[in-house]
Amino acid sequence: MKPLVTGAVVVLGLLTAALAAPASAQTIAEQSTAARQPTAEARAHGITKSGDAFMGWRQTSTAVAPTVTAPAATVEGIDVSSHQGNVNWASQWSAGKRFAYVKASEGNYYTNPYFAQQYNGSYNVGMIRGAYHFATPNDSSGANQANYFVDHGGGWSRDGKTLPGALDIEYNPYGATCYGKTQAAMVTWIRDFLTTYKNRTGRDAVIYTNLDWWTRCTGNSTAFNSTNPLWVARYASAPGTLPGGWPFHTIWQYSSTPIDQNRFNGDQTRLVALANG
Structure with a gap:
């Protein structure tokens, strides 16, 4: 019966080691991305997943033309x-x-x-x-x-x-x-x-x-x-x-x-x- 006990200990040891092993960088990145979900407001602005953010995403759009006062150079x-x-x-x-x-x-x-x-x-x-x-x-x-x-x-x-x-x-x-x-x-x-x-x-x-x-x-x-x-x-x-x-x-x-x-x-x-x- 001794070999069976030893085998069980080995299996248990492997499981324990696997659980204790640090997550890979890829796994951490995947977990981080999964946790980084756009808010409802962001989704309404077209940000549907991690990485979609863009400049001015929350600014209020306007069709008003900016005022140009001469002789300002732009x-x-x-x-x-x-x-x-x-x-x-x-x-x-x-x-x-x-x-x-x-x-x-x-x-x-x-x-x-x-x-x-x-x-x-x-x-x-x-x-x-x-x-x-x-x-x-x-x-x-x-x-x-x-x-x-x-x-x-x-x-x-x-x-x-x-x-x-x-x-x-x-x-x-x-x-x-x-x-x-x-x-x-x-x-x-x-x-x-x-x-x-x-x-x-x-x-x-x-x-x-x-x-x-x-x-x-x-x-x-x-x-x-x-x-x-x-x-x-x-x-x-x-x-x-x-x-x-x-x-x-x-x-x-x-x-x-x-x-x-x-x-x-x-x-x-x-x-x-x-x-x-």
């Missing part, structure tokens, strides 16, 4: 994500668009499957292009997500055609608006991301946000208004009150019709200057 552009699929860049160029931002990554778990077509296509047609990262601060540290972004398309080169990467920090489509962080913790997370991004690329990242979210989730922090260009989202006829004490905006996202519309606050030479650093 340049028109767009931003895109996987929702746009393969973009007809020649058509966008013909429509007067001269720059584009393309979603590269989200959190530390998603990359845009259309990134190459969108990022390279905008460049090839003559646009100045950049990449953006949709932040999910509850998933991992700012440094972790900045590295993930740079490693998956968010880098920068001084070629006069590549804009600094943008941190898309806004409403959480998967849960609590401020990702479960206090205002102080959120500012720390953002600083961690921005510092890491600059260490990796040599550039200060652009911050995309809006007044409401920034006020709620960072306490309207003024920590970044002298270093990081502001990309403000406001679907109206003017940018309105800027968040965080920024003295001026660099880019204004003013509509999502028929695609996210943006206006650079300066002429083409200033846009090229931003690209060159």
Whole structure:
């Protein structure tokens, strides 16, 4: 009977070891994705699964044309994500668009499957292009997500055609608006991301946000208004009150019709200057 007892002990030992073994990175990622379900509000805006988040997803669409007061110089552009699929860049160029931002990554778990077509296509047609990262601060540290972004398309080169990467920090489509962080913790997370991004690329990242979210989730922090260009989202006829004490905006996202519309606050030479650093 001894061999039977030994066999039972071996089987039990194997089961115990299997239960105690750490989950693989793939398993952890799958569990994390399963837990990251879009809210009902996010689903109503077309975010049906993890990774679907896009700039300004919770902004209220408007068909109101932005007011242009001469002699202000501006340049028109767009931003895109996987929702746009393969973009007809020649058509966008013909429509007067001269720059584009393309979603590269989200959190530390998603990359845009259309990134190459969108990022390279905008460049090839003559646009100045950049990449953006949709932040999910509850998933991992700012440094972790900045590295993930740079490693998956968010880098920068001084070629006069590549804009600094943008941190898309806004409403959480998967849960609590401020990702479960206090205002102080959120500012720390953002600083961690921005510092890491600059260490990796040599550039200060652009911050995309809006007044409401920034006020709620960072306490309207003024920590970044002298270093990081502001990309403000406001679907109206003017940018309105800027968040965080920024003295001026660099880019204004003013509509999502028929695609996210943006206006650079300066002429083409200033846009090229931003690209060159």
